[in-house]
Amino acid sequence: MTSPAQTHVLVDLQSVNKHYGPLHVLQNINLQVTKGEVVVVIGPSGSGKSTLCRAINRLETIDDGDIFIDGKKIPAEGKELARMRADVGMVFQSFNLFAHKNILENVTLGPIKVRGVAKPEAEKDAMALLERVGVGKQANKLPAQLSGGQQQRVAIARALAMKPKVMLFDEPTSALDPEMIQEVLDVMIGLAKDGMTMIVVTHEMGFARRAADRVVFMADGQIVEEATPEQFFTNPQSTRAKDFLSKLITN
Numbered sequence: 001m002t003s004p005a006q007t008h009v010l011v012d013l014q015s016v017n018k019h020y021g022p023l024h025v026l027q028n029i030n031l032q033v034t035k036g037e038v039v040v041v042i043g044p045s046g047s048g049k050s051t052l053c054r055a056i057n058r059l060e061t062i063d064d065g066d067i068f069i070d071g072k073k074i075p076a077e078g079k080e081l082a083r084m085r086a087d088v089g090m091v092f093q094s095f096n097l098f099a100h101k102n103i104l105e106n107v108t109l110g111p112i113k114v115r116g117v118a119k120p121e122a123e124k125d126a127m128a129l130l131e132r133v134g135v136g137k138q139a140n141k142l143p144a145q146l147s148g149g150q151q152q153r154v155a156i157a158r159a160l161a162m163k164p165k166v167m168l169f170d171e172p173t174s175a176l177d178p179e180m181i182q183e184v185l186d187v188m189i190g191l192a193k194d195g196m197t198m199i200v201v202t203h204e205m206g207f208a209r210r211a212a213d214r215v216v217f218m219a220d221g222q223i224v225e226e227a228t229p230e231q232f233f234t235n236p237q238s239t240r241a242k243d244f245l246s247k248l249i250t251n
């Protein structure tokens with residue numbers, strides 16, 4: 001039985017197209033992500049995964065088609081756009097923390113400036129989030145004093161501080177030393193278990209198997225295949241996906 005909560009579409013891409021000059025980087029993308037769903041996007045380098053993420057919070061414009069966040073079409077600019085962006089948390093490969101601000105300030109800045117939260121409340125929320133991602137003790141340090149894995153966990157806390165409806169992750173562990181990858185994935189697995197709606201671009205197939213409700217496979221700007229992780233990894237349908245997976249296994 002489907003309850004309204006299960007069919008609540010939070011991210012809705014309808015016939016989205018984008019070109020970079022002659023390159024048709026997003027080709028008629030249709031993707032619906034429902035509340036609480038974890039979608040892992042995988043595919044070869046250059047297939048358009050980052051462009052897709054960037055389009056969803058309008059760091060990139062699209063040529064045609066529509067993108068809706070929680071039923072609202074992404075506005076072109078202005079206050080409405082800022083508000084909508086706050087609903088879409090984003091974590092990149094590089095942590096992008098403010099180098100001259102301490103960890104606590106990094107997390108409170110957005111809520112204070114964009115959401116208009118009072119400083120004491122923002123700090124209380126931020127401390128709870130920093131504890132949740134396991135870096136509470138680092139609150140007064142500068143980013144450079146933290147390991148890469150700790151910085152990425154702060155970046156996750158910073159995104160969560162805006163109380164987003166959906167979190168986008170674009171290869172959040174790709175820049176990390178191997179021993180730090182799992183601590184970041186563990187935070188993401190925790191988020192997924194807590195019901196966060198997530199779109200995750202990653203090469204971490206273990207994460208996909210454990211946390212994804214759905215795998216979306218992209219190649220050459222198209223969604224070539226969508227399946228449960230179980231179906232996708234054990235029985236990929238397309239030649240492109242079979243080829244991609246066979247290379248992953250032999251590497």
Ligand SMILES: Nc1ncnc2c1ncn2[C@@H]1O[C@H](COP(=O)(O)OP(=O)(O)OP(=O)(O)O)[C@@H](O)[C@H]1O
Pocket residue numbers: 020023025043044045046047048049050051052
């Ligand atoms: N600003 C840009 N101008 C022109 N071409 C771009 C731009 N950004 C990306 N591209 C091209 O668009 C294609 C898709 O890029 P994108 O970064 O979305 O791929 P990706 O799937 O994220 O790849 P990767 O796995 O390497 O991160 C690539 O061919 C890339 O060279």
Ligand SMILES: [Mg+2]
Pocket residue numbers: 049050051170171
């Ligand atoms: Mg990318």
